[in-house]
Amino acid sequence: MPYLSHRELSDFGQFSSEVGQYGNPASAGGRYGRAVATREHGGELRYNSAPERREEILRRIHETGYVSAPELGADLSVSERTVRRDLQRLADLGLAELVYGGALPPGGVTPRSPFDARSQARSEQKHAIAEAALRFVEPGATIGLDAGTTTLVLARVLPAEGDVTVVTHSLPAMAALGERPDLTGLIGLGGLHHPPTRAFTGPDTVAAIRRLRVHTFFLAASGLDHHGAYCGTPLDAEAKRAFISIADRVVLLADAGKLRQTAPVRICDYDEIDAFVTDATITEVDRAELSTATHLVIAPA
DSSP states (O other): OOOOOHHHHHHHOOOOTTOOSTTSOOSTTOOTTSOOOEEOTTSOEEOOSHHHHHHHHHHHHHHHSOEEHHHHHHHHTSOHHHHHHHHHHHHHTTSOEEETTEEEOTTOOOTTSOHHHHHHTTHHHHHHHHHHHGGGOOTTOEEEEOSSHHHHHHHHHOOSSSOOEEEEOBHHHHHHHHTOTTSSEEEEOOSEEETTTTEEESHHHHHHHHTOOEEEEEEOOSEEOSSEEEESOHHHHHHHHHHHHHEEEEEEEOOGGGGGOOOSEEEEEGGGOSEEEEOTTOOHHHHHHHHTTSEEEEOOO
């Protein structure tokens, strides 16, 4: 985590001289391990100054990988507007990255970031990708939705008309689609719940997938390169490969930032992907390279 200069510390507030690196306890006698707060009569903690409050916000950002402005307001007993001012100040100092609804550590998210943080990151690009992917959802089709944050947006924007049946092992997608009476059908696949992806995985999930057939599988990935798609765990990869094996067509949904991220487990090469829908921030080099590997669809900005 970054250090602050003396000038930045002055701007940020009067911290103890023992403050070191954010998120680490200070030396003996220091107060940096926890921002100073008082307990109100109702039992709530109230942070008495902006420096103390921002110190606590930073601790939470680096501990959890994402903070929500409404939740911070409730936890710190201040208004959401106050929290947003704090987050903006931290962003101005290079200590946080603002996203819709909250903030991330500097540098944004990684495949190991919490699901909520990954959902908030690059939200405009994900929505554009999901809208562009609708061209692959034909009336009367059965589609498979992978566990991922962009595929979750697709679940939310599926049109009311179309007589579509959705197969998924993603718990958030099940929750979003389960509230929609307009869908023809929802097939939710169970198994061992994997909290980082909020999806069901394991042998039971794979066996259930292989008993089915889908017209189009919308694939998610944690990282990409010019050779193929990658994810975080063997169990996750096994479920993805099972879906690929039962699909007439595979469409990868991933923002261009995934081309700058790595993940350890290969899912498949591009010769198993019929189309790749990404956003307009893709570089010309990546566009040229990937256009020769698969059908590349660039979502409008």
